[in-house]
Amino acid sequence: MVKRVGSFRRKSRHKLKKNKALRGVIRIKDYFKNFNEGDKVYLKAEPSIQKGMYFPRFHGKVGHVIKKQGNCYKIQIKDGSKSKTLIVHPVHLRGV
Numbered sequence: 001m002v003k004r005v006g007s008f009r010r011k012s013r014h015k016l017k018k019n020k021a022l023r024g025v026i027r028i029k030d031y032f033k034n035f036n037e038g039d040k041v042y043l044k045a046e047p048s049i050q051k052g053m054y055f056p057r058f059h060g061k062v063g064h065v066i067k068k069q070g071n072c073y074k075i076q077i078k079d080g081s082k083s084k085t086l087i088v089h090p091v092h093l094r095g096v
Contacts, residue, residue, distance in 0.1 A: 012056040016047040026091065033090040035073055039065045040096040043075070043088065052089025062096060 009016065026046065035041060043061050045053055052072050063077035066085065073093065075086045 008055055009050075015056055015059050016045055018047055031091050033093065033095075035065045035068075035090065035093065035095070037065055037067055041065060041073075041075060042094040042096050043077070043086075043092065044094050046091045049089070049091050052087070053092055054086045054088050058084075058086060 026048065030046070040062060041064065043054060043058055043063065045056070045059055054075075058077060058079070061077045061079075063075040063086070066074040066076050068074075069087060072087050072089050075088050075093070077084055077086060
């Protein structure tokens with residue numbers, strides 16, 4: 001068996017690419033967004049910040065906020081028939 005080489009960002013060049021018009025400095029209000037428990041959020045990765053990023057398989061999914069944990073939020077999503085919990089930084093979340 002051949003060992004898989006690379007990190008979780010491997011083979012995700014198109015998925016984690018920013019639009020040309022949106023490249024550059026991140027707005028400070030996106031970095032410090034606030035969400036309440038039960039809010040629906042959309043997972044959209046900010047590729048220039050790797051801290052608090054979720055696994056790329058969940059890109060584009062909608063979940064809801066369970067609670068705040070430090071600077072991040074616990075998000076519950078449905079992956080097929082299973083319910084999964086992710087810890088995501090607010091820069092990677094958009095309100096629905």
